Amino acid sequence: DSKWAVIDAGKNWEDQGYPNLDSFGWYRKIVDIPVEWKGQDIWIKFGGVNDTYELYINGESVSSFGNTNINVASKITITKITKNIKFGETNLVAVKVHDWGNSGGLWRLPVVITTEENPGYVTRKFTFDKKYLNLPVKNDAPSRMVNVLIDNKIVREFNINLALHEPDFWVYLEIDNFKGKEGVLHISELDTKNKEGIDAIYQDNTFPGEDKLYKEKDRPQFHFSSKRGWINDPNGMMYYAVEYHLFYQHNPFGWAWGNMTWGHAISKDLVHWEELGDALHPDGLGVMYSGSGVVDWKNTTGFQIGDEPPLIAIYTNAGDENQWSAGKPYTQGIAYSNDKGRTWKKYKGNPVQGHLNHANRDPKVIWWEETNEWVIILYLKDNRMAFFRSPDLKRWELQSILQSFHECPELFQLPVDGNENNKKWILYGGAGDYSIGNFDGSKFTLEGALIRYNYGNAFYASQTFSDIPKEDGRRIQIGWAQVETPGMPFNQMMNFPVSLTLRSTKEGIRLFANPVREIEKLYKKKHNFNNEKLVPGNNPVSKIKGDLFDISVQFYIGNADKIGFEIRGVPVVYNVKDKTISVKNEIAPCKPKNGEIKLRLLVDRTSIEIFINNGEYYMPVGLIPDDDNLSLKVFAEGGEAQIIKLDVNELNSAW
Numbered sequence: 001d002s003k004w005a006v007i008d009a010g011k012n013w014e015d016q017g018y019p020n021l022d023s024f025g026w027y028r029k030i031v032d033i034p035v036e037w038k039g040q041d042i043w044i045k046f047g048g049v050n051d052t053y054e055l056y057i058n059g060e061s062v063s064s065f066g067n068t069n070i071n072v073a074s075k076i077t078i079t080k081i082t083k084n085i086k087f088g089e090t091n092l093v094a095v096k097v098h099d100w101g102n103s104g105g106l107w108r109l110p111v112v113i114t115t116e117e118n119p120g121y122v123t124r125k126f127t128f129d130k131k132y133l134n135l136p137v138k139n140d141a142p143s144r145m146v147n148v149l150i151d152n153k154i155v156r157e158f159n160i161n162l163a164l165h166e167p168d169f170w171v172y173l174e175i176d177n178f179k180g181k182e183g184v185l186h187i188s189e190l191d192t193k194n195k196e197g198i199d200a201i202y203q204d205n206t207f208p209g210e211d212k213l214y215k216e217k218d219r220p221q222f223h224f225s226s227k228r229g230w231i232n233d234p235n236g237m238m239y240y241a242v243e244y245h246l247f248y249q250h251n252p253f254g255w256a257w258g259n260m261t262w263g264h265a266i267s268k269d270l271v272h273w274e275e276l277g278d279a280l281h282p283d284g285l286g287v288m289y290s291g292s293g294v295v296d297w298k299n300t301t302g303f304q305i306g307d308e309p310p311l312i313a314i315y316t317n318a319g320d321e322n323q324w325s326a327g328k329p330y331t332q333g334i335a336y337s338n339d340k341g342r343t344w345k346k347y348k349g350n351p352v353q354g355h356l357n358h359a360n361r362d363p364k365v366i367w368w369e370e371t372n373e374w375v376i377i378l379y380l381k382d383n384r385m386a387f388f389r390s391p392d393l394k395r396w397e398l399q400s401i402l403q404s405f406h407e408c409p410e411l412f413q414l415p416v417d418g419n420e421n422n423k424k425w426i427l428y429g430g431a432g433d434y435s436i437g438n439f440d441g442s443k444f445t446l447e448g449a450l451i452r453y454n455y456g457n458a459f460y461a462s463q464t465f466s467d468i469p470k471e472d473g474r475r476i477q478i479g480w481a482q483v484e485t486p487g488m489p490f491n492q493m494m495n496f497p498v499s500l501t502l503r504s505t506k507e508g509i510r511l512f513a514n515p516v517r518e519i520e521k522l523y524k525k526k527h528n529f530n531n532e533k534l535v536p537g538n539n540p541v542s543k544i545k546g547d548l549f550d551i552s553v554q555f556y557i558g559n560a561d562k563i564g565f566e567i568r569g570v571p572v573v574y575n576v577k578d579k580t581i582s583v584k585n586e587i588a589p590c591k592p593k594n595g596e597i598k599l600r601l602l603v604d605r606t607s608i609e610i611f612i613n614n615g616e617y618y619m620p621v622g623l624i625p626d627d628d629n630l631s632l633k634v635f636a637e638g639g640e641a642q643i644i645k646l647d648v649n650e651l652n653s654a655w
Contacts, residue, residue: 122198124185128178130203135160136167137489139255141197145323146253147186150178157282157324158252158259162187162197169489170208171228171253174277209489214655218485218624220604221548221653222522224265224273224478225493226250230257232492233408233461234478236293236313239468242268245341246478247313248494249290252278255491260287260318266341269518270476270497271654279344280315280335285351286325290362290408291315295467296336300374300392303336303347311337312393313344314376316361317351329355332363332378334393353388353396357381364409365393366466368441375441377409379429385409387442399442405429408461411439412475414502416509424502426511428453430461432479436502436509453511455588458482458607458622459495475500476516483606483622495620496602496609505616512615515602519550522651529646534563534636541648545630548651549603553634554644556596561638567603568625568632572610574599581612581619588612588619596644 126133135146141161148156156173175183187198213227225231229252236247243266250263262280265273280288291314296303303310313335319328331351335344353363358381368375368389376388376396385404388396408430416422427444428434432453437446462479479495498513529540534555547568555563557576564573564581573582574590574597581590581599590597590612600611610619634646 122187122195124187124198124201126183126185126203128175128181128183128203130179131174131176131205132172132207133175133201133203134170134172134207135253136163136197136200137161137169137171137254138163138165138197139168145188148173149184149186150181154284154324157322160253163200164197167200168255168487169228171489172207173252175203176277214653216488216490217627218488218606219490219655220483220493220606221655222271222519222602222651223481223493223496223604223607225490226252226263227275228489229253230255230491231263231494232257232480232482233290234463234480234494235262235290235315237463237478238293238295238311238466240295240311241308241340243340244268244270244465244476245293245311246273246494247279247293248480249288250278255489260289260321262288262313262315264341269521270516271518271521273654276342279341280313280346282322282324283317283346284324285317285328285331285333286319287317287321289316289318289321289330290461291332292364292463293466294365294367294374296393298372301334301336301394302392303338305338308338308340311341312365313337314363314365314393316363318359318361319355330359330361331355332360332396347394349394352394353378356386360386362408364411364463366411370441373441375411377411377427379405379407379409383429385427385429385444387444389442400444402427402444404435404444405433406431408463410463411444412464413439414475414500414511416502417504418501424509426500426502428462432459432462434511448508451510453513453618454479454620455617456586456609456620456622457584458620459618462495464500474516477513479620481607481620481622483624485606485624493606496604498615498618501615503616510616513618514611514615515550515600515609519602519651522548522654523550523649524652525650527646527648527650529643529648532643532646534560534634534641534643536635536637536639539633539635540643541632541634541646544632544648544650546632546650547603547605547625547630548653549601549632550649550651551601551603551647552599553646554596554598556642556644557592558595558636558641559639560636560641563636563641564634565601566631566633566635567601567608569629570608570623570625572599572601572608581610581617583608583610583619583621584623586619586621588617590617 138161141163143159144162145159147154232249234248238245246265247262250261251259252261253259261278264276264279267273282288293313295309296312297309315333317331317333319325319330332353333350334352335346337344360378360380362379364377366375374390374393378386380386383404383406385402387399389399390396406429411427413423413425416424424436425439426434433450434453435446435450437444458481459479460482462477464475464477468474476497477500478497481493481495483493485491497516499516501512502509503512527544532540561576562573579591581588598613602609606624608621
């Protein structure tokens with residue numbers, strides 16, 4: 001009754017695609033075999049699975065393996081088949097997974113069949129003397145695993161879709177720290193006859209495309225994105241010595257998710273960012289999953305050298321997510337910096353918190369002044385958060401467990417309506433929907449139902465900065481804006497930083513979000529309109545063209561049915577009857593007050609972020625408009641409205 005999927009893998013066992021996966025746990029591919037191979041020993045290499053599996057050739061079971069407990073993302077299984085298998089002109093190779101469990105599938109790595117005794121990798125040697133090791137990428141090329149060894153020890157491990165011919169783009173491995181050392185690359189190779197992609201790897205003090213950096217067609221111009229590769233969750237956000245530190249989940253070696261590393265950027269104003277390079281790399285405990293960052297002002301960790309307090313990163317070692325950490329569980333680690341975040345060292349005693357259950361991850365750390373301890377919130381599973389205390393971030397003691405949110409916890413306190421004598425705690429997870437309540441350093445007590453925060457399609461896993469100076473006093477948040485950029489050498493971006501406040505509304509206390517004031521540093525040309533009638537067919541902003549704006553408007557609805565904007569051809573519409581704002585397929589509430597609504601719109605090349613009625617509702621929308629359309633339109637339909645006040649600020653690029 002098994003369901004089969006078939007891929008023609010081409011001639012001579014040279015892989016031309018990936019094994020297909022289906023719900024019955026079978027992988028299957030059809031191949032041709034050279035006549036001279038018949039009766040010989042063969043070697044088969046494929047991505048590992050978490051469960052018991054069998055290897056079949058032409059319906060005959062040739063090997064069986066027990067539970068490997070190896071994550072499919074990186075495990076390579078090499079098995080030698082000595083049976084004299086009866087080969088035909090066309091042969092079927094299949095893998096059956098008996099206990100599907102939590103496997104992600106063999107699709108992550110190609111299947112390779114060969115008569116070479118050690119078909120695991122080829123090597124290239126370098127004496128590292130430059131800044132970058134440049135590697136060509138083709139998005140649809142098979143994945144190869146690369147190990148970088150120095151003194152016969154692995155220092156880097158990653159998967160890459162290495163281009164055999166013309167690349168889609170180039171990525172780089174930072175090798176500054178290895179200058180003067182002999183390095184060896186072990187690269188999993190699919191076709192030993194074609195090493196063009198491997199031979200193309202080279203050292204330089206620049207990388208291909210660096211001269212076009214931040215000028216790419218779909219590059220966000222005032223939202224942070226990495227120079228190369230995929231990014232997702234913001235991590236380790238902290239402020240120290242007039243610098244905002246933004247870390248983030250980063251795949252430096254590809255357009256898609258993988259190779260989770262902590263990228264690192266700094267800014268003095270939340271607008272202009274300098275990418276420092278990757279801070280935390282995958283190791284033998286796992287790849288680097290999300291976490292938080294703090295300044296250890298009291299040197300509780302004992303890491304301080306000199307007069308400056310150490311910066312601490314608290315993160316998840318995602319074991320079993322790379323071959324280097326095969327068989328290891330998810331645990332928690334810490335790293336520290338004594339030079340304002342320029343270099344990082346992992347604590348030799350890692351992991352500081354062992355495995356609890358499932359994929360426990362994403363530690364959030366705050367300082368609890370009442371007991372001079374750290375509080376750590378850790379996601380467990382099934383929407384549960386665990387609360388710990390620690391005197392030094394090395395020893396954790398469980399305090400309580402709360403049924404709450406899925407992954408990426410965040411916890412902070414804010415005054416209500418600016419009243420410092422009336423503060424509430426906010427707790428949220430990855431989606432950003434939040435609970436208001438009280439926290440005593442050990443246990444969070446909810447006050448009421450879950451409240452929705454985000455009404456767009458480009459927001460997840462947000463964090464807020466720790467250690468903002470008291471004289472500033474803001475709670476500043478950045479989220480991951482899930483916006484794909486096909487054809488670009490980078491993918492995804494961060495939301496523009498917002499300042500969070502708690503305010504009283506008719507519905508109760510609510511979290512408001514508004515862009516940080518530093519956006520004004522990018523203002524270029526201002527257009528102001530006041531007390532103008534808005535009738536169907538009239539467009540007072542028709543002469544304004546561009547792709548970067550900060551727009552603020554106060555509308556009197558009048559008797560119109562719809563009012564709004566068209567931004568580069570994208571409608572942003574207020575529906576008077578429904579009392580909603582819509583953009584693409586996204587809808588947010590917008591309740592008029594005294595017949596008026598207020599909107600603020602941040603417009604970048606791949607997004608429109610909308611702040612409704614002074615930030616009561618937050619609507620970040622990812623989109624890529626028509627390249628040739630730079631038009632701007634404000635409109636009313638079905639009747640007359642009024643522009644009470646409209647400010648259109650054209651923006652400079654932050655780059």
